Every structure is written in C-alpha cells, then in structure tokens.
Amino acid sequence: MALPIRFTELVQLTSLDIAPASISFNTCTLESDHFVCVRQKLNEQDKPQVIIINLKNNNEVIKRAISADSAIMHFNREILALKAQGRTIQVFDLGAKAKLKSTIMNEDVVFWKWYSERSLGLVTDTSVYHWDVFDPTQTAPVKVFERNANLSGCQIINYRVNDDEQWMVIVGISQREGRVVGSMQLYSKNRGISQNIEGHAAAFGTFHAEGNPNPHKLFTFAVRNAAGQGKLHVVEIDPSENNTRFVKKAVDVYFPDEAVNDFPVAMQISKKYSIIYMITKYGFIHLYDLETATCIFMNRISSETIFITTPDSESSGIVGINRKGQVLSVSVDENTIIPYLLQNPANSSLAVKLASRAGLPGADNLYQQQFETLFAQGQYSEAAEVAANSPRGFLRTPETINRFKSAPQQPGQLSVILQYFGKLLDKGKLNKYESVELIKPVLAQNRKNLLDKWMSEGKLESSEELGDIVRLHDLELALTIYREANVPPKVVAALAETGRFDEVIPYAREAGYQPDFTGLLQHIVRANPEKGAEFATQLVNNPGGPLVDISRVVDIFMSQNMVQQATAFLLDALRDNQPEQGPLQTRLLEMNLINAPQVADAILGNEMFSHYDKARIAQLCEQAGLLQRALENTDDPASIKRIIVQTDKLNPEWLQQYFGRMSVEQSLDSMDAMLTSNIRQNLAAVVQIATKFSDLLGSSRLIALFEKHRTAEGLYYYLGSIVNLSEDENVVFKYLEAAVTMQQFQEVERIVRENNHYNPEKVKNFLIEARLAEQLPLIIVCDRYNFVKDLVIHLYRSQQYKSIEAYVQRINPARTPAVVGALLALDCEESIIKNLLSSIDPAAVPMDELVSEVENQNRLKLLLPFLEKALAAGDQTPAVHNALAKIAIDSNNNPEAFLKENNFYSTETVGKYLEKRDPNLAFIAYSKGQHDIELINLTNDNGMHRAQARYVLERADPEVWSFVLSDNNPHRRSLIDQVIATAAPESTEPDKVAVAVKAFLDADLPGELIELLERLILEPTIFSDNASLQNLLLLTACKAHKGRLMDYISRLNEFSSEEIANVAISQGLYEEALAIYEKVNDHVSAANVLVDHIVSIDRAQEYAERVDLPEVWSKVAKAQLDGLRITDAIESYLRAQDPSNYNEVIETATHAGKDEDLVRFLKMARKTQREPAVDTALAFSYARLDQLPELEDFLRSANVADVEACGDKAYEEGYHQAAKVFFTNNSNWAKLATTLVHLGEYQNAVDCARRANSVKVWKQVNEACVAKKEFRLAQICGLNLIVHAEELQEVVKQYEREGYFEELISLLEAGLGLERVHMGVFTELGIALSKYHPERVMEHLKLFWSRINIPKVT
Incomplete structure (x- = not known):
C-alpha cells in the first residue's frame, strides 16, 4: 500500500x-x-x-x-535580521538596500525567531521581548514576560x-x-x-x-x-x-x-x-x-x-x-x-472525518452508500447530513436537491428540502444551484430577512440567476449579487436604475465592460437631468478618453431643451480649451447668447475659451446688448467706432483697459470719433483714457487732439492729471495756458511754485504779457529762477513799489540783497532803500550777501542804521559784525577795542582786510581767531618775531611748533632767539613750556634745547626745580653733550635717578651712572655698575667695605665667584650672611678643592638652609679633609644629607675610611663589606657580607680574600657562592687562574656537606681531583657516582 x-x-x-x-x-x-x-x-x-x-x-x-552571531530571514520577504555581539539587533531590507530597525539590548539574546510576518521574538536569560519591525513607533523591543x-x-x-x-x-x-x-x-x-x-x-x-x-x-x-x-x-x-x-x-x-x-x-x-x-x-x-x-x-x-x-x-x-x-x-x-x-x-471513522474536513478523495463510495441507505430508509435528516459533509461536496448536486424536493412531507415537520438546506447552511456556503433553489421558496414566503442574513454571512453563492430572482424584491441587493457574480450588463443597468451614475464608469473600467453609453445617457437625462449632466461629464472625462461624442451629448440635452444642463456639461468638457473644440465653444456661446445672455456674458468674462468664431460671437453680443463683449471679440475698425462712441453703455474702467489693447493709431482715431460724436457725453471718458495712456499715446498728440476740438476744459483736466508727473516743458506750459484761460489762478500759482519742469524764461515772459491782476505768479517765477533784477526793473518801472515791498517783506526776504543791488543799479534814492530796509526784519535777510552787494558798490555806510538795528536785535551773524568792524576801521572809531572785545566778527576776514592797512590790528584779529599760518606770515613779513614767539608759546600747538621750527623756515633762528630770550622766561605755565621743549626735541635741536633748558633751570626761574625739565636736560646731555653731564649731575637734585642712570649706562657713561647712584645712595645699583659695567671687582670690594651692606657684599661675592676668586667670594658671602647661591658655591669650591673654605660657607648656610645638597656637600667635605670625628658627629646630629651618595662618592674617590663611616651610618652591609675589603678588614668584611647575604657581595669579598690569600675567609665566602650553580664555574676559574688548586679542592669538599649542594659541586670536585689528585678520583666516583655528571667528568 x-x-x-x-x-x-x-x-x-x-x-x-x-x-x-x-x-x-x-x-x-x-x-x-x-x-x-x-x-x-x-x-x-x-x-x-x-x-x-x-x-x-x-x-x-x-x-x-x-x-554576525546569528541571521534569520523573514517568512517571505527579502528582509534579513542580524544579531551581533549577543545584544545588537539590526534588520535590513535587502531589496530596498535600507536599514529598517536597529537596537542594542541590555542583555544577551540567547534565542530569537520571526513569530509572525511583522514581529520578532527575542529570548534572553531572564526575559522574552517582542519587536514589531514595521511599526515606526516601536523603536525598541517590548518586554512581554519573564x-x-x-x-x-x-x-x-x-x-x-x-x-x-x-x-x-x-x-x-x-x-x-x-x-x-x-x-x-x-x-x-x-x-x-x-x-x-x-x-x-x-x-x-x-x-x-x-x-x-x-x-x-x-x-x-x-x-x-x-x-x-x-x-x-x-x-x-x-x-x-x-x-x-x-x-x-x-x-x-x-x-x-x-x-x-x-x-x-x-x-x-x-x-x-x-x-x-x-x-x-x-x-x-x-x-x-x-x-x-x-x-x-x-x-x-x-x-x-x-x-x-x-x-x-x-x-x-x-x-x-x-x-x-x-x-x-x-x-x-x-x-x-x-x-x-x-x-x-478502526480508523474508518477518522478517514471519513478527514476526507470530509479536508475534501480528500478515497471515501466517496462510503459516503454514497451511506447516503443511499439512509435515504431509502427515510432518514432524510441523516441523509442530508451525509450529503452536506460529503468530501468536496460531490453529493451536493441538482439531482440530490430534486430527490429531497420529491421526498414525502412528514406531518408537523419542516419540509425535507428545507432540512437539507439547513444542514448545508450549518456546514458553510451553498453553491450556485443550491442558492437559487433555496431563495425561491424563501422569497415566495416573503421572508427576505433570511436572504439578507445569509448574504451578510456569506452563505450564498452569487449568480446571474440569483440576482434576477432577487431583483424583483430588492434592487440594491440584486446589484450586490450581480457584482459578486460578475455580470457587468446587469450591474450597469442596476446602477443606472438606482441613480448611482457616478459608479458606472469606474465599474465598467474595472470590469472591462463597454456598455452603450449613448443610450444609457439618453435614459438618464430623461429620468434625472441633473444626474444626466454629471454622468455625461464623467463619460467625457474618462481617463482613457471620452466614451461618447461631445456633440452627440449636446444634441441629447438640446433635444430636451436643457440649455442649462448642456451649458454645465460643455463648460466642463471644454475646460482644456483645445483648438479642435472651437465649433463646440461657438455653439456653447451661441445657445447662451440667444437664450441666456447673462450666462454668455459670464462665460466670456471668465476668458475660458479662445478658439470660437469671434466675428459671429461679436455680432450676437452686439445684438444682445453686450457691447463690451462685442468690442472684445471684434477687430473691425468700423464696428469698433460704431460701438465705442456709446460710452454711456460701457464700463469706464473696462473701456480704459480696452484702449490699452488697441494700437496707438486706433486709440487716437477712436478718441477723435468719441469727441466728434458727442463731446459733452464722451469728454470725461476721453480725458480718463488720455490720462491713463498718456505715455503710450504721447502728450503732444493728445494736446493736438484736444486743441483740434478747441476744448480748453479737456486740455486743462487732461494736463492736470499728468502735469505733476511730467517732465515735458511743453506740457507744463500748455497747462499754464489752459489754467489762465480757465481762470484757475491758484493752480497757476501752485504750478510755478512747485513744478520744476517748465521753461522759466518762457513762462516769465508769458506772465508779463498776460498782465494778470495778481503779480504773485510772476514774482514766484522770478524768485525761483533768479530773475529778481528783471522783476525789480519791471515793478520799479511800473511804479509798483508796494509789490517790491511785499516781495521782500512777505514772499522772500532773503532776496533783499538782490533787490537792493538792483535798486542801487537803477540809481534809486537812498531814502527809498533805507525805508525799504527799515521795513524788513534783519533776521530774515542774508547779511553776508547784503553787505557784499552794498560793499561792491562802495555804499557800505548806507547799511549802518540797518546793521545797528540787527545788532540791537542780538544778531550774531559774522557778516553784520564784519561790516561794523570795517566801518569802525574806516572811520577810525576805536577799532582796537572793537577787535578785542567783539567776538562775532570773522577774524580771518577782518584780519585780511587789515593786513595792508594796519599789521598790528591784523595781528590782534589773527591771534584772536588762532589763524596760525596767516599770523606767522604776517609777523615774518613785518619782522614781528617777538610777538610771533609769544604767540607760538601761548598757542602750545605741536603742529604750529613743527611748522615754525622746520628747516624750511628762514626765520627759525630769529624765532628761537626770541623764545629763549623772552617768551619762555616770561611764561608762567609749565604745560605750555613743556610743549615748547617737546617741540625742540621733535625738531632734533639738542643744542638749542640745552640753551633753552639752561636758561630755564640753571638761572633763577619758576622752572628751576622742575623735575621733568631737569630729566630732559640730563637726557639731552647724555646724547648731545656728554661732557656737561657730570656737571649737571652735581648741580641738579630733582631729576629721576633711576631713569637717567639707565640712559647713561646705555650710552656707555658708567662713571656718570655710578655718580648718580652714589648721589642718591643706591648702593646696590652702584655695585652693579662697578661689577657689570666698569668690571672692577677690586673697586667693588672697596665700595662694599665702605658701605658694608649685605646686599652689596652678595653682589660682590657673586662677581668674585664668577672670577674664580673663591676664597674672597666665600668671605664676601660670609659677610653678607647670604647662602642663597649654595649650589654654585658648592660646585665651584669643590672643583677648586677649597674644602676648608667650603666648610665655613656650608656651616653658615646650615643656619638658615635645610637642604640635602648643603648637608651632603658638608659631609663629603669632611670626608675629603679626613675630618672623620667631625664627620661622625655631623652624621649623628640631625641632617638631611644623602649618606648613600656620599658613601658611593667616597668609595669611588678612594676615601675608604670615610666610606666606612657613611656605610656604617646607613647600615649598607653590602657596600660596607666591599669597603672593608679595601681597608684590609677581611673578617669584618665577611661578617658584613653574611649580613648583606648578596651573591654579588659574597663574590666581591671572595675575590678580595683570595687576592690577599685569606683562604679561610675566602672559603666562607666561596661556600655561599658554590651553592648557586651559575656562580660555581666563575669561582672554580678564579682559584685555578691564581693557582690555588688545593684551596679549591678544600672549598669543594667543604661544600659537599651543604644543605643546598647540587650536582655541579660533585662534578667540579671530580674534575679538580682528576686534574690535581688523580689517585683520589676513583674513591670520589665510587662514593658519589649517582650525583656526578659522568659525561662531563669523563
């Protein structure tokens, strides 16, 4: 099987x-x-x-x-999860080449797997975690349980x-x-x-x-x-x-x-x-x-x-x-x-259940036999159960249904066929034939609720036949059945009947079904026009292309006289504004212009279309009274002129925009037609158009247009709108002409005052010729453009004196100088001018111009009353005071007092005025105004050097001093003489004198500076005790007159000694520096000069003995030490009681062998210094002087000496007794043993070696004892060496090298009894006996053969 x-x-x-x-x-x-x-x-x-x-x-x-430590793939996607180092988890999408998630656990993950298509399960030693890999909010695994x-x-x-x-x-x-x-x-x-x-x-x-x-x-x-x-x-x-x-x-x-x-x-x-x-x-x-x-x-x-x-x-x-x-x-x-x-x-029941459950073949005969048996026995319920559970439903056939339908009805029970259907419903979903057969009796009994229930539970299989049956009772449910059964024609029909037109096209596209949309649309339009419009739009907007012809759709709507629906449809269908849609666009506009002009107006206003027949539409618009739309759609000049003159029916703003689209010539022709047709009606519109498009049409052509129709009003309003922005002189002039014609004098006045783009000469002449009653516009023009002379001449000759007064009083008093000048040029009487000036506020008149104007005509005294009036009013204008000064000078009316006391005149102007007239008065003016260059030139030209010297000193300006002390000044010597002789000694201000001194320094005049300083310091003046000047004198002498310096040092007392001494040293004047330090008792600095600069140690020592100061002795000691005068240096350090330089003293004295002097110094140093270097040096000095008792006393006392280093150094230099003292003091038995060997104290050396217990020490003592033939002590040392196998050979060679064979044998034999004896000792003894006592070899071999290296011995 x-x-x-x-x-x-x-x-x-x-x-x-x-x-x-x-x-x-x-x-x-x-x-x-x-x-x-x-x-x-x-x-x-x-x-x-x-x-x-x-x-x-x-x-x-x-x-x-x-x-990675572990890698697991997703169930069915190319997603790889990786685990590394036990804790790092990463998830990668291999297809997208991207990392999805990453995390680091707090403990090692010992097992993991995908437990679902979204999540990982992670098991650690203590807990279990879940991690949704695709949830962006879950950044880390979530603990589920422990x-x-x-x-x-x-x-x-x-x-x-x-x-x-x-x-x-x-x-x-x-x-x-x-x-x-x-x-x-x-x-x-x-x-x-x-x-x-x-x-x-x-x-x-x-x-x-x-x-x-x-x-x-x-x-x-x-x-x-x-x-x-x-x-x-x-x-x-x-x-x-x-x-x-x-x-x-x-x-x-x-x-x-x-x-x-x-x-x-x-x-x-x-x-x-x-x-x-x-x-x-x-x-x-x-x-x-x-x-x-x-x-x-x-x-x-x-x-x-x-x-x-x-x-x-x-x-x-x-x-x-x-x-x-x-x-x-x-x-x-x-x-x-x-x-x-x-x-x-035994498994038959299991086989039947499994076959039924899984629909497996192999048990069909059993089910067939069982069904036939039960049906024959009238056990219809059981037979229905068998049929319902038959594998793959092979018994659920129409024949079975017919057999149950024909079965006899049992009284009081449910019909057999319904029992069968009940079993089927319990089992699951009915097939197509079963569903139809069940629904027929249910609907016949009007039990539609059962149908709804079964459909919602998915118990019935949908089919066209089932939908046809249900359609008579529930169209929506039938639609659902048609959908599930995939019957597109009936789905579309049902959707249409239920008014769900928006679902038709999506469904047809999804089902791949192409219905007769035209016929369907006709049906929908008749039933529901609004829905019909929507459906038509959907048909046309189908992504795959229109499903119906647009013209055909329009025909359908218009056949029902549905203009509104047709319009809505076309607006949507033609929204892309394609060229091929031109006829349809024309048709849309035609139907609305005829039936609904307002709608057509709105469509045209939205500018949705551009491919319609514009000539046809323009004609219809004009007929419909839509003149604006007619103009928008026509290019015919005659039509345009015919329509455009009807401005009362056109929107003014739109009309302006329309002209913006026309050419220049068309615009001018149309405007001409408008003015010709009805100037009263159209003038305002023409003015607005001209204003807006003035730049485009040209102001000159527009002016010509208005002048052609002789409309000053139009010209005035047109130009009035552009005159403020125009820079065209002709525009402004024409506007002034029109304003005069319109008697708009205020506007004339405004333009001439505010506008900057007219021809002043032309306008001036025009206004004079116009002979206006009011002269203000003319006055404004002449005032603005400086035609004051012409204005005054015109007004004077016209005897309009009041206008002249009004001009200077109210309009522009600043023009008073020009007016007065013009009147003087006209030989006007002085009384008229004085009266005119008396009527003017002096504060409003530019005095400098007025004075200049009158002065140029030599009539300055004419202004005296006006100037006195200004002065009385507190006028501080320099021009006023300049004029008064000049009048005072010319009239000799106490000018010197005026120049000194008046602070408002221009000193430069008046000084210049006086240079040739009176140099002394000019000096007063220049000095008052600090006009340095002018004053210097004046005094040089007139030999006024004393006055110049006093001025320059008083001025105290470095730049002025630099100018007068320059090499280029031929008068410099004369000035310097006056400064030294008069100006400086007379001065009582130190600061100003200091400026003068600095100026001499800056000018590099050391000789002249010394002359000046000697005059100020050495002679009795207020500057005699001035420290700064004394410093300056000494510093200058250091650099320029070194021979005078010592005399100055002795005569002066207020100078800065440190500063001067340093400068003297820098100049090599060491004796002078020494004299300065001695004068101020700065003995340390004086010693420094002697040592460092004069370099005389003897003089320094003498100086130290004279002043006897520790600081000086320290300085001298250091110099003596550097000069290797060690004994003198130490003596000086002792007198200074200064141990600070102990390191250098120790080093120098030690090298020179001055141990006794060094001991003296170090004893002094130990009084204040507790330094290891001091104590160490003292200890070693004792060692070299062989003062061992003193050394032992020193070591017993408190000290910080490096005893070990002292011992090592004493040992190296051969001071073995001293080394013994050092090593005994610090109990260094190893080094002490070596030292004792050199002293011949072998027994003590062996004792120390025993206490040191060092191989190296034993070796050194052994070598010394062998060399001195102290074989007993040598053997003691040797026994401590031969137990070390690595030392044995060296000991044997030493004895053999010196020829001490018996002593070697004695040593080795003594070593046989040692506790740590090794094979090497027995072997070396055997070798020694074989060399030096062959007769004893056999006995040794017999006794110790097992402990001897036989090959080496043989």
Whole structure:
C-alpha cells in the first residue's frame, strides 16, 4: 500500500558550496519554506558570509559579506535580521538596500525567531521581548514576560506564539541524569501567569469542531520522560463559552527499542488537514489527528538529526533540515491517505472525518452508500447530513436537491428540502444551484430577512440567476449579487436604475465592460437631468478618453431643451480649451447668447475659451446688448467706432483697459470719433483714457487732439492729471495756458511754485504779457529762477513799489540783497532803500550777501542804521559784525577795542582786510581767531618775531611748533632767539613750556634745547626745580653733550635717578651712572655698575667695605665667584650672611678643592638652609679633609644629607675610611663589606657580607680574600657562592687562574656537606681531583657516582 505522505528533498546544501561545519542549529536557520539562511566562515583568513538560499526561486543563492552571531530571514520577504555581539539587533531590507530597525539590548539574546510576518521574538536569560519591525513607533523591543527558573541552564531551541498572540511557549533542553530533559514555560498574556511543563516540542493550533460556532484554540506538546515513555498532549486554551468543551487528549508516542535516547525535537500543525507533524532526534516522523490525537502514520525519514523545521506556506506539511544538509519536505499525500487509513477498520471513522474536513478523495463510495441507505430508509435528516459533509461536496448536486424536493412531507415537520438546506447552511456556503433553489421558496414566503442574513454571512453563492430572482424584491441587493457574480450588463443597468451614475464608469473600467453609453445617457437625462449632466461629464472625462461624442451629448440635452444642463456639461468638457473644440465653444456661446445672455456674458468674462468664431460671437453680443463683449471679440475698425462712441453703455474702467489693447493709431482715431460724436457725453471718458495712456499715446498728440476740438476744459483736466508727473516743458506750459484761460489762478500759482519742469524764461515772459491782476505768479517765477533784477526793473518801472515791498517783506526776504543791488543799479534814492530796509526784519535777510552787494558798490555806510538795528536785535551773524568792524576801521572809531572785545566778527576776514592797512590790528584779529599760518606770515613779513614767539608759546600747538621750527623756515633762528630770550622766561605755565621743549626735541635741536633748558633751570626761574625739565636736560646731555653731564649731575637734585642712570649706562657713561647712584645712595645699583659695567671687582670690594651692606657684599661675592676668586667670594658671602647661591658655591669650591673654605660657607648656610645638597656637600667635605670625628658627629646630629651618595662618592674617590663611616651610618652591609675589603678588614668584611647575604657581595669579598690569600675567609665566602650553580664555574676559574688548586679542592669538599649542594659541586670536585689528585678520583666516583655528571667528568 502506498505511503500516506509525500517525501521530497528540496535541495542539498552541500551542493551549493555550504560547508558541512556550517550546517548546524547555531549557524543555519529556517524561518519558512522560502529561505534557508546560513552563516559561514571557512577559515580564519576568509571573511564571514551570510548565505541565503531562496527555495521558491530555483534555489537562488545570495551571498553577503556580513559578520554576525546569528541571521534569520523573514517568512517571505527579502528582509534579513542580524544579531551581533549577543545584544545588537539590526534588520535590513535587502531589496530596498535600507536599514529598517536597529537596537542594542541590555542583555544577551540567547534565542530569537520571526513569530509572525511583522514581529520578532527575542529570548534572553531572564526575559522574552517582542519587536514589531514595521511599526515606526516601536523603536525598541517590548518586554512581554519573564523567564521561569525551570529553564535555567537550558539551551533554548524554540519559541512559539499562537495566532492571536495571547499565548507563548519557550522550549528548552538540558542534559541531566544521562538523558536530554525537555523544559517548557507556557505563558498566558491575558492572565499574566506562566506554567512550567516538562516537554521537548510544542505547537499552537486551532480546530473547528462540527456544531460549534467558534474554533477551539489548542496547545499540543510532546515529551519523553525519565522512564522512557513518550506522550503527546492536546489541550484547549481560552475555551469559548459558546462551544462544546474540547476534551483534552494524551496518547502514547511510540519509540523503537533501539532508539533509547530518541526524543521529540520539533512539532508543526497543518491548518489545512488539522494534522500534527512531530519530528524526533533520530529522524522519525509521526502524524497525529489534531482532534482525536490518533496516530495516523509513523516512519523514519532521515538517518541524521533534523535540527530545525518550519510549516510549509500552504500549511499542509512540514519542511526541515538535517545535519547532512538535506532540505526535506514532508506533506500528506491527498490521494493515498484516506485509502491508507481505511486499511485499518478502526480508523474508518477518522478517514471519513478527514476526507470530509479536508475534501480528500478515497471515501466517496462510503459516503454514497451511506447516503443511499439512509435515504431509502427515510432518514432524510441523516441523509442530508451525509450529503452536506460529503468530501468536496460531490453529493451536493441538482439531482440530490430534486430527490429531497420529491421526498414525502412528514406531518408537523419542516419540509425535507428545507432540512437539507439547513444542514448545508450549518456546514458553510451553498453553491450556485443550491442558492437559487433555496431563495425561491424563501422569497415566495416573503421572508427576505433570511436572504439578507445569509448574504451578510456569506452563505450564498452569487449568480446571474440569483440576482434576477432577487431583483424583483430588492434592487440594491440584486446589484450586490450581480457584482459578486460578475455580470457587468446587469450591474450597469442596476446602477443606472438606482441613480448611482457616478459608479458606472469606474465599474465598467474595472470590469472591462463597454456598455452603450449613448443610450444609457439618453435614459438618464430623461429620468434625472441633473444626474444626466454629471454622468455625461464623467463619460467625457474618462481617463482613457471620452466614451461618447461631445456633440452627440449636446444634441441629447438640446433635444430636451436643457440649455442649462448642456451649458454645465460643455463648460466642463471644454475646460482644456483645445483648438479642435472651437465649433463646440461657438455653439456653447451661441445657445447662451440667444437664450441666456447673462450666462454668455459670464462665460466670456471668465476668458475660458479662445478658439470660437469671434466675428459671429461679436455680432450676437452686439445684438444682445453686450457691447463690451462685442468690442472684445471684434477687430473691425468700423464696428469698433460704431460701438465705442456709446460710452454711456460701457464700463469706464473696462473701456480704459480696452484702449490699452488697441494700437496707438486706433486709440487716437477712436478718441477723435468719441469727441466728434458727442463731446459733452464722451469728454470725461476721453480725458480718463488720455490720462491713463498718456505715455503710450504721447502728450503732444493728445494736446493736438484736444486743441483740434478747441476744448480748453479737456486740455486743462487732461494736463492736470499728468502735469505733476511730467517732465515735458511743453506740457507744463500748455497747462499754464489752459489754467489762465480757465481762470484757475491758484493752480497757476501752485504750478510755478512747485513744478520744476517748465521753461522759466518762457513762462516769465508769458506772465508779463498776460498782465494778470495778481503779480504773485510772476514774482514766484522770478524768485525761483533768479530773475529778481528783471522783476525789480519791471515793478520799479511800473511804479509798483508796494509789490517790491511785499516781495521782500512777505514772499522772500532773503532776496533783499538782490533787490537792493538792483535798486542801487537803477540809481534809486537812498531814502527809498533805507525805508525799504527799515521795513524788513534783519533776521530774515542774508547779511553776508547784503553787505557784499552794498560793499561792491562802495555804499557800505548806507547799511549802518540797518546793521545797528540787527545788532540791537542780538544778531550774531559774522557778516553784520564784519561790516561794523570795517566801518569802525574806516572811520577810525576805536577799532582796537572793537577787535578785542567783539567776538562775532570773522577774524580771518577782518584780519585780511587789515593786513595792508594796519599789521598790528591784523595781528590782534589773527591771534584772536588762532589763524596760525596767516599770523606767522604776517609777523615774518613785518619782522614781528617777538610777538610771533609769544604767540607760538601761548598757542602750545605741536603742529604750529613743527611748522615754525622746520628747516624750511628762514626765520627759525630769529624765532628761537626770541623764545629763549623772552617768551619762555616770561611764561608762567609749565604745560605750555613743556610743549615748547617737546617741540625742540621733535625738531632734533639738542643744542638749542640745552640753551633753552639752561636758561630755564640753571638761572633763577619758576622752572628751576622742575623735575621733568631737569630729566630732559640730563637726557639731552647724555646724547648731545656728554661732557656737561657730570656737571649737571652735581648741580641738579630733582631729576629721576633711576631713569637717567639707565640712559647713561646705555650710552656707555658708567662713571656718570655710578655718580648718580652714589648721589642718591643706591648702593646696590652702584655695585652693579662697578661689577657689570666698569668690571672692577677690586673697586667693588672697596665700595662694599665702605658701605658694608649685605646686599652689596652678595653682589660682590657673586662677581668674585664668577672670577674664580673663591676664597674672597666665600668671605664676601660670609659677610653678607647670604647662602642663597649654595649650589654654585658648592660646585665651584669643590672643583677648586677649597674644602676648608667650603666648610665655613656650608656651616653658615646650615643656619638658615635645610637642604640635602648643603648637608651632603658638608659631609663629603669632611670626608675629603679626613675630618672623620667631625664627620661622625655631623652624621649623628640631625641632617638631611644623602649618606648613600656620599658613601658611593667616597668609595669611588678612594676615601675608604670615610666610606666606612657613611656605610656604617646607613647600615649598607653590602657596600660596607666591599669597603672593608679595601681597608684590609677581611673578617669584618665577611661578617658584613653574611649580613648583606648578596651573591654579588659574597663574590666581591671572595675575590678580595683570595687576592690577599685569606683562604679561610675566602672559603666562607666561596661556600655561599658554590651553592648557586651559575656562580660555581666563575669561582672554580678564579682559584685555578691564581693557582690555588688545593684551596679549591678544600672549598669543594667543604661544600659537599651543604644543605643546598647540587650536582655541579660533585662534578667540579671530580674534575679538580682528576686534574690535581688523580689517585683520589676513583674513591670520589665510587662514593658519589649517582650525583656526578659522568659525561662531563669523563
């Protein structure tokens, strides 16, 4: 009998270059039957790879160079999840080449997998996390529950979640008691509790039992316990209240006798067949029925362990991978499983249920026989049950329905056919024929509610026939049935009948159906015109192109006289304004111009169309009274002139815009026509148009147009609108002419006052000729453009004196100078001019111009009354005061007092006026105004050097001083003489004198400066004790007259000694610097000069003895030390009691061997200094002087000397007695032993070596003792050396080199009894005896042969 399963090898991984070592639970993952994912690294040199095999694409292999601890692929998408370093999780979309998510866990992830198409399950040592990879708000995994202790120490091999994600189970295994123990933790999310279960494999599934409204949620697991018994359990979780409770199952799992250590490793549930697939470690597969837990099949499918499994994509079987790399697929063989079960009569019931449940062949005869038997026995309900449950519904035929319809009716019971249909409805969905047969009697009984219920539950199969039956009762429901049955003609008809026109086109497009849209539209238009318009729009706007001809649609609407609907349709259909739509655009406008002109006006106003027949439309617009639209659509000049003169019927603003579209010539012709037709009616419109388009049409042509029609009014209003913006002189002049004509004198006055673009000469002449009653416009023009002389002449000759007065009094008093000048030129009487001036406020008159004007005509005295009036009014204008000054000078009316006391005249102007008249008065004016250059030139030209010197000193301006002391000034010497002789000594202001001195310095005049300073300092003046000037004198002498410096130093007392001394030193004047320091008792600085500059140590020492100051002695001591006069230096340091330079003193004295002097210095230093260098130097000085008692006393006293360093140095330099003292003081036995050797104290040296216990010390003492033939002591040292194998050879060579063979043998023999004696000692003794006492060799070998290196001895 054929097997009930299909067994297939999908691929052999090793054939795809997958190494066998990479095929394991830790490196190979299988999340679904789509992808196998392998991590591989062949050797240390190779880069790690992740290899993906696409099982659904001809086993396509994808390799990526990726290093990770684990890699798992998504169920069916190219999404790869990677785990690195135990905690870093990253998810990549390989197709999109993008990272989807990334996170770092707080603990290591020990197991993970995709538990759904969206989410990962992550198991750590303590908890379980879920992570929705596609939820952008879930940036990190979410903790679901904590692990129980029963999984501690287990290897986690699986994690499962049920479909509604309310139940989870972790599966782990561990090695205990010589077997593999399975441990599980079952967790309920709703209850928040866990249950520990012993088990090796588990799965979640659902089963829908017949008669229950809801499916059962089941949990199944398998275990092999300590007794070796296997069990499969199926239990219900979250039972539904409406279901019959599922009885939990527990059945034995068979394991062959030879498979003692076999146990379940994987479990999957087929949703399609409700079959449990269980795989064991030894490669056995078990198939169980989920409902009854009955074992269907069991056999071995692999000799190797299948370490990972997954359900197939159709949920009909299982896919797994074994350790050989075989990817195996196992599923139910639909053609053989039922016959296989029927072989065992005990499984007949299971076979029937499975065949019915899964629609499997093989049990049809049983169902047929059972149905016939029951039907023949009149058990119609049971027969209906059999037919309803028949596999693949093979008994659900029209014949069966007819048989039930013809069955006899039982009194008081439901008809047999309805019982049959009831069974079918309980089973599921009816087929097409059953649905029709059921609905006929139901609708006949007017029980449409049942139809609605069954349709909503999906119990009926839709068909055209069913829709036709339902259409008579419910059109909407029939439409639904037609849709489901895919009957496009009837769907479209139903949509039209229900008024759902907007759905017709989308449905037709979706169904690929082309209905008769024209006929359908005619039907809809008659039924619902508004909906018809919408539907027509949809037909025309179809994305694939219009479904009806637009003209035909218009015909349909117009046939019903539906102008409004046709208009709405065309507006939408023609919205793209295409050239080929011109006729339709024309038709749209025609129908509205005839029937609804306002609508046509709106359409034209929106400018939606541009391809219609404009001539035709313009004609219709004119007929309809739409003159504006007629003008917009015509280019005929005659038509335009005919229409445009009717300005009373046109919008003024639009009319202006219309002219903006016309050419210049057309515009002018049209405006001419408008003025010719009716100038009164059209003048305002023409003026507005002319104003707006003045720049385009040209002001000259427009002026000519208005002048042609002799309309000053039009010209006035037109030009009035542009005159303020125009720069055309002709425009302004024509406007003035029109304004005069219109008697708009205020406007004339405004224009001449404010406008800047007229010809003043032309306008002036025009206004004179116009002889206006009011002369104000003429006055304004003449005032603005400086025609004052012409104005005055015109007014004077016209005897309009009042206008002249009005002009200077009210209009522009600033023009008074020009008016007075013109009157003087006309020989006007002085009385008239004086009267005119007396009537003017002086504050309003520009005095400088008035004075200049009158002065030019030598009539300055004429202004005296007017100037006195201004002065009385407090006028401070320089021109007023200049004029008064000039009048005072010319009249000799006490001018000097005026020049000194008056502060408002221009000193420069008046000074210039006086230069030739009176230089002294000019000097007063220039000095008052500080006109330096003018004053200097004046005094130079007139020999006034004393006055110049006094002025320059008083001025105290560096720039003035620089000018007069310049080499280019030929009068410099004369000025300097006067400054030194008169100006400077007379001055009482130090600051100004200081400026003068600095000026001499800046001018590099040291000789002259010294003359000046000697006059100021050495002679009795207020500056004699001035410190700054004394400093300056000394500094100048340092640089210019060094020979005078010493005399100045002795005579002066207020100078800055430090500053002057430093300058003297910089100039090499050391004796002078010394004299300065001695004068101010700065002895340290004086010593510095002697030492550092004069470089005389003897003089410095003499100076130190004279002043006897510690600071001076320190300075002298340092100089003596630098000069290697060490004894003198130390003596000076002692006198200064200054130990600060101890380092240099120690170094220098030590090198020079001045130990006794150094001891004196160091004793002094120790009084204030506690420094290791001082104490160390003192100790070593004692050593070199062989003052050992003093050294011992010093070491016993408190000190900070480096005794170790002193000892080392004494030892190196041969001061062994001193070294002995040092090493004894610090108990350095090793160095003391070496020192004692040099002193010949061998016994003491050995004692010290013993206390030091150092190989190096023993070696040194041994060598010394051997050299001095102190063999007893040498042997003591040697015994401490020969126990060290590495020292033995050196000791032997030393004795042999010196020829002390007997002593060597004695030493080695003595060493045989040592506790740490080694083979080398016995061997070397044997060698020595063989060399020097051969007769004793045999005895030695016999005694110690086992401890001798025989080859070396031989």
